[in-house]
Amino acid sequence: MIDGNTLIFATPGDPVAQVRLPEVMEAVFAALGVNAVWVPMHVGPEGLAAVLQGLRTIRNFRGITVAIPYKPAVGAMLDRLTPRAQASGSVNLVRLDPDGKLLGDIVDGAGFVRGLELCGYAVKGATAWLVGVGGGGSAIAAALAEAGVARLYLTELNKERAAAIHERLGRYYPKTPLQIVHGPPDRVDFAINATPCGLGPDDPMPFDPSVLSEKTVVCDIIMKPRETRLLQAAQVRGMRVHHGQHMLDAQIPMYLEFLGIPFPDERAVMEISSRA
């Protein structure tokens, strides 16, 4: 029930009709007893500036997540970025800090890593092959480096994009061994699709899981369909797979924490969001 004390959160995007977070957060707020509302905001680039100005000045407007196409662009409009947001070149979370500065973060990648951990996989010290370093992939690359992978292999057809993420990761995570590769490495713990390949029913697989060691965990960040052709092929071969939904579910507690909304238990929040 909205009243005069309700806090406002928002997701600006263009388009915004596909955004599911407002529904998810309505369920989360209700379950947690938080007097807050999460609204979609359909904005062009000039509207994004208006939303940020609103964050600075509307006292019960407390934070945003950023939807397409603004994740790469919004960082330049903020006062501060977390290291992983700087390294990934994208922002998906913004809040106003008590000193009046807007802070940007990205938890897409952290959500992916936490999703793996919650499924029982150790990420620290592991080796990972990441295919695709667009918005989502860049964030995952930064989060894998931040989580302390022993070695990170990147494959990306767009050479400029590959060079840019290679340079940024080298700057922010100089201790992480990093290698651009054009095909599957000999042996990795995780092989991750972060390309859009698999969204469409006739899409080719982003890579062939049969050339990997059978111990490799094959991961996809695509949520719909849940069973992408890649994951199906890996399962047929008896490999372990990791679905795209985990990445989103694990982010909801991170949104709450970043935005200062108290919650008692990470798994309880994920359970609510996965049911919403």
Next chain:
Amino acid sequence: MIDGNTLIFATPGDPVAQVRLPEVMEAVFAALGVNAVWVPMHVGPEGLAAVLQGLRTIRNFRGITVAIPYKPAVGAMLDRLTPRAQASGSVNLVRLDPDGKLLGDIVDGAGFVRGLELCGYAVKGATAWLVGVGGGGSAIAAALAEAGVARLYLTELNKERAAAIHERLGRYYPKTPLQIVHGPPDRVDFAINATPCGLGPDDPMPFDPSVLSEKTVVCDIIMKPRETRLLQAAQVRGMRVHHGQHMLDAQIPMYLEFLGIPFPDERAVMEISSRA
């Protein structure tokens, strides 16, 4: 249920915790099946500018009502005002028109007049004595003039305020006979309290109903308490009274109409809002 297609409406104010409209509109939207949310926005003067900029640029942000203390100030930030908003010197409704201009209106007074009509009273051709021409009173004065009262008497202790509304009403409604008085006129159809006298339990009455003709309808715009000392005294004397709540209930359909939200039936909407 909020989703990616939800429209946003808001009430900026300072403070805003006391604002009841978000709750009322949640019930109205639910009953009408409108996918929209009404949020309170706690803003200082610079935040009001941010809210208006949001109205111009956030495509699913469709309109606002203005709470204290911004009704007198917001007009200067808009592109266009209705005649009654110009005459009353206040704005409580703002929308973005298709040509990109912000239009301000005020329906506080219109809601009061409509509330009288819906209770079976004829306002056109009647005589009215209005005590207090602050924000609410000015809007009521303009609405009574617009509704075609035969004569309007005004009482206001603040001489500057009295002179200002006298000048504006004379300009926008030159055909309405208007008179500043310092005590009760001999005979009026409606005697209206638009001062804050009666909000507090120990407040004196704004005027003594016993000096008026017994046929006068005694009106209050105070909603809490419902039975002000003024209305109680009038009832004791057997006079008809008109409660403050009618003014608010009658405004809800006006908000919907101004903001372009379809609704089938005025009384049905008022019934929903009065129950919320």
